[in-house]
Amino acid sequence: MNKNIKLYAYRSFFLFIISPFLSLPFIFIDIYNRKKGALLCLALFMGILTYLLLPDWSLDLARYYQSYELIKEYSFEEFKNYLSLRSDYVYYFLFFIFSRVGVKFQILLFCLSTFNFYILFYIYNKVAVQCSISNKEYFKKFILYLFSIAILYYLSATRNSLACSFFLLFAYNYYFLNRKKRGIILLITAIITHISFLVYVPIMLIISLIKNKKGLIISSLLIFFLFSVIPVERFLNVFIGILPGFTQKAFIYLAEDRIGHWTLVLSHYLIILLGLIFLISFYKKLDIRFLTLLTSLILAVILVFPFGFITYDRYTFAFKPVLVLGLVICSSNIVDLHSKRILYLIEKTALFSFLLYFTYSFYLYRYNIMPYFSFENMFLLNILSTEYTLQDIFFL
Template sequence: MKEYTLNLNYLFLCGLFIVFPTFSLPFILVEIYNKKRYAFILLAIYMGLCAIYYPPISDLYRHNSDYYHYTKLSFHDLKGELRFDFILYLISYIFAHCNINFEFIRFLFTTLSYILYFNIFLFFAKEDIGIWSNKKYYMLCFSVFFFHIPFFYVCNGMRYGFAVTLLAYGFYLYHFKHRNTSFLFLFLACITHFSVTPIVIVLFLYKFVRIKRIPIIIISIIILILGKYILGVVIISIPFITEDLRDYMMGYLLGTWNGEFLEYGSFLNKLAFYLMFYSIYPLALILILYNKLAEYKLINLLILLLCIVSPFAVIFERSSIAIIPIFLMCMMDVIKMSQKYKLLYVLLACFSITFFSNIYRERVKFAYSDISQMLYKPLPLLLFHEYDLYWMQENINSTGELKYYQ
């Protein structure tokens, strides 16, 4: 009888999700509370649907424009345009020539990201009997993992957000599951976005490096003071990079994307930018104070890496977003060993602020989007939504910003 009831719940929820995805959310959360794995998949699909309705602005505008550009290219021409981190461009080319909407790539990237993060959550929840046996701590832990997922980085930036997902899952497989498939995920992360490569190198090398805390602190202070100049000299002196790549990297170090873009906009927008990744600070502080972790060398090296890039706003932001999932997994070890489950409240507060700061920064984009259709359209129609070339020409200028909000 119990099995029959479970099957009935499963069929009812899946049917409701197909007809009215948004109205099925409370029931999905109930089934997550009941620890039903299929509910996590439904929630991941729902977040993928939300990604479909994110309007093609900023980075997403450029990726969308590339998609339309690829419709005119042969594969031979495409090979001449590909670079080291080619995954998104190759998928866009395939989808463009198969006449599959670009939005579906966002759906796949986002849905897969949530499924991978939920797998990590379930591993840590099951490993800690104090969390798995206590529904309150179980839902707290789920909320922490849900709010820490960089949704907007996956559905807007796409390349970097998905690379961070692959990096996090690769680290989870490498460090906690000890599986060789971790190398595949870490390699895929690098060829999705090259900027996660330094973190991947740290993940491989930290076990072979002898580290003492005091020298790390001294080096970190020196780098905090002189980091911008040191990195600038290093980049200028690298003999094998092209002039275009050197200019591109220096733009992040000394140009607009070093923080000049923060000179424009309101105080709340600037505050929201820093709150998007501020959770790295309490995470780092707790991990530094708790020195019994097997990962202490990794944590020290990653903090050193953050110090190196700290003078550069965007690079620090991106590095923080990539390191936060790694620090969160280390924090789950701290909670398990110390049995201090109240730390989950601290993590939830940090990641909630981060999540809602992202929503605040993206509020205008959603105001001009078609996301209201999520309230009444069934799943099949939501999947085929498209911001076509005409919509982009009518609403987006040549720099990828909204024409009505500049």
């Protein structure tokens, strides 16, 4: 075992205090050597990127700046009335608490982003260490895992990204550690942070009752192909008389702009197919609890796929990192050459899919991330003195 594993990432931390951007290469070196605190340093770096992100009105983050200024003026009674009109309680409750203390919104965003990224890194580290892989393999899989995260979306520190962090903590505790009570509490927290995570509950319950997992995976593949070629309106018309409320809501989603850029759509098509191929190829080699988790996550993406990019994109945020965790688990216990080749092809194609998504997202938000490339923001003290106002957002 490498002795560096027992050491702390002091160098990275001290460099981060001086200049987060100059510390980045050293952070990755420490991650390779698995020094304690290196992943926290990277999470803090991501928090700084969120702090500097300048949103326009195409990002939810711009509206959060506006909401924070609004909530700052509320009394507790007024805030309760505001909260009663929403189903996502945790996020706005944090707005109220931080605004009452007088903390500027960018500090809250820094804390949320650091928390979100650290949870992701923490889960990866726990799973990878349990698999007893080499430093080289650990680092290679970490880079794949890093790109599996919708980084630029996570940097905007939305309700969905915070809820996804709680959901992944639920998944780790419930399916990996078998801590069911703690897992259920975390799942409830995810749902009251963003109601969309309620979708997973019936899917996970039903899949846990199905014994024939291979048949379920093949059925998921068929459903995906059907939804890809047959308009979903034909399926919904069957339920108009049975579930009028559900179908009405579904048609509202369908009326919205459902088409993302071709690079993003291709990225998602690839990753869904890769996920299904992975499950079909290795379902016998996966623990039944992890198999249930991954099948639930991919089925959720497939079932919302017909409702368009805006809807299904958010359900890939939990699925993609967990798929990479599956690759880590399998790579540590597969010995036959044929399975290794399949795994290698899945990994390389997955990396292509993730890079496709990341590259287009980088291009799409190029104006929002311009502060990252300012020399003034090279040093931490200068960064912390940067403060955005609603006027900055209006004129971006």
